[in-house]
Amino acid sequence: MASIVLTNVDKIYAGGVKAVDGLNLEIKDGEFMVLVGPSGCGKSTALRMIAGLEDISGGEIAIGDKVVNHLPPKDRDIAMVFQNYALYPHMTVEENLAFGLKLRKMPKPEIQKRVNEAAKMLGLETYLKRKPAALSGGQRQRVAMGRAIVREPQAFLMDEPLSNLDAKLRVSMRASLNQMHERLGVTTVYVTHDQVEAMTLGDRVCVLRDGILQQVDTPQNLFDKPVNLFVAGFMGSPAMNFVTAELVRDDGAAVVFAGIRLPIPDSTFTDKPGLDQYIGKKIILGIRPSDFEDAGSAGSHANGWATLPVKAEVTEELGSEINVLFLIDAPPVEHKDTVAAADAGEDEEALPLTGDKSLWTARVNARSHVRPGQHIDLVVDTHNMHFFDVTSGLAIGHEANR
Ligand SMILES: Nc1ncnc2c1ncn2[C@@H]1O[C@H](COP(=O)(O)OP(=O)(O)OP(=O)(O)O)[C@@H](O)[C@H]1O
Numbered sequence: 001m002a003s004i005v006l007t008n009v010d011k012i013y014a015g016g017v018k019a020v021d022g023l024n025l026e027i028k029d030g031e032f033m034v035l036v037g038p039s040g041c042g043k044s045t046a047l048r049m050i051a052g053l054e055d056i057s058g059g060e061i062a063i064g065d066k067v068v069n070h071l072p073p074k075d076r077d078i079a080m081v082f083q084n085y086a087l088y089p090h091m092t093v094e095e096n097l098a099f100g101l102k103l104r105k106m107p108k109p110e111i112q113k114r115v116n117e118a119a120k121m122l123g124l125e126t127y128l129k130r131k132p133a134a135l136s137g138g139q140r141q142r143v144a145m146g147r148a149i150v151r152e153p154q155a156f157l158m159d160e161p162l163s164n165l166d167a168k169l170r171v172s173m174r175a176s177l178n179q180m181h182e183r184l185g186v187t188t189v190y191v192t193h194d195q196v197e198a199m200t201l202g203d204r205v206c207v208l209r210d211g212i213l214q215q216v217d218t219p220q221n222l223f224d225k226p227v228n229l230f231v232a233g234f235m236g237s238p239a240m241n242f243v244t245a246e247l248v249r250d251d252g253a254a255v256v257f258a259g260i261r262l263p264i265p266d267s268t269f270t271d272k273p274g275l276d277q278y279i280g281k282k283i284i285l286g287i288r289p290s291d292f293e294d295a296g297s298a299g300s301h302a303n304g305w306a307t308l309p310v311k312a313e314v315t316e317e318l319g320s321e322i323n324v325l326f327l328i329d330a331p332p333v334e335h336k337d338t339v340a341a342a343d344a345g346e347d348e349e350a351l352p353l354t355g356d357k358s359l360w361t362a363r364v365n366a367r368s369h370v371r372p373g374q375h376i377d378l379v380v381d382t383h384n385m386h387f388f389d390v391t392s393g394l395a396i397g398h399e400a401n402r
């Protein structure tokens with residue numbers, strides 16, 4: 001096992017595309033690091049440079065204590081798993097797993113031992129004598145993983161390995177991957193554009209945009225303390241709600257927008273140094289859907305939350321929760337960072353917007369029984385409001401922005 005350290009790494013493709021721009025990233029020994037971001041942000045390029053499949057245009061990559069800039073892939077002691085894995089169709093699962101080790105002239109008993117261990121870990125024991133054509137997609141992907149595992153490399157590099165699987169299989173493979181990482185503790189760099197996958201798998205997650213690192217942190221910190229509008233809008237599903245608002249202080253500090261006034265708790269000003277300098281000015285306010293609740297079904301934890309009367313335009317029932325879509329009487333925020341984040345979203349809202357209104361989402365408990373067209377009171381946890389500078393898009397008071 002080994003750490004992987006990228007220092008000021010650039011990639012400029014022939015034709016001048018700067019796919020990776022000054023990337024600094026320290027992946028700790030044994031860490032599961034996820035690279036996430038919208039299509040074309042440079043995730044695969046970064047991974048391929050670590051693997052040695054792509055030259056680097058500038059900077060330095062070290063695996064363990066060795067700079068590998070000029071080391072060919074085979075000498076880097078890493079194993080890659082891709083979205084489009086290719087198994088040998090004429091070989092059994094067992095032969096597929098053993099093939100790479102045979103090439104390396106490993107003694108037979110050692111090959112057998114490693115193949116058996118990998119098969120056990122991945123639940124492939126009963127399929128060892130089958131050929132790939134007789135396996136499901138998920139089982140084939142497990143074999144591809146198994147081929148990486150048997151090599152016992154210093155690091156695993158994975159590029160969207162689950163994206164060809166259906167949703168249910170992805171969830172169970174995610175669990176297998178988590179388990180495997182727990183067991184083996186091998187340093188892993190994992191690329192995905194799926195932020196749910198990123199949040200559930202990563203010890204830490206690195207968010208990229210246009211080749212530039214936005215934030216690298218634990219999933220919880222990315223969710224609670226996004227460093228800018230882009231990360232705030234990209235991580236979390238449904239996406240964070242945004243509005244341009246004014247900070248005021250009259251009989252207490254508050255944020256005012258669309259005829260709504262939400263009080264700002266004193267603790268917020270302590271948590272976010274510099275926020276008080278925005279009193280009397282415009283900011284971009286962000287509220288996560290999960291920080292709302294239906295006033296009628298909210299528990300006592302919502303005591304003291306601010307109330308927001310709304311009309312439910314659309315409701316999406318998810319079983320234990322309901323997404324309530326409602327309109328806010330304010331134009332959608334047009335900042336380059338929210339636009340880009342919205343474009344990257346998968347569940348694009350198809351509600352026709354009438355001019356100057358913004359569509360917001362509240363995620364409430366299913367006990368709410370709210371129906372489309374109903375007027376309800378939402379309550380909102382004002383402790384979790386996010387504030388962004390209208391020009392820079394940076395989160396106000398975030399330690400990285402001070
Ligand atoms: N061989 C290449 N030659 C020129 N440009 C390339 C090459 N490969 C990738 N690019 C460009 O580099 C940028 C980053 O590409 P990359 O494949 O790393 O993105 P990605 O984040 O993996 O995207 P996706 O989520 O779609 O896989 C893109 O603008 C892409 O068009």
Ligand SMILES: [Mg+2]
Nearest residue numbers: 043044045159
């Ligand atoms: Mg890619």
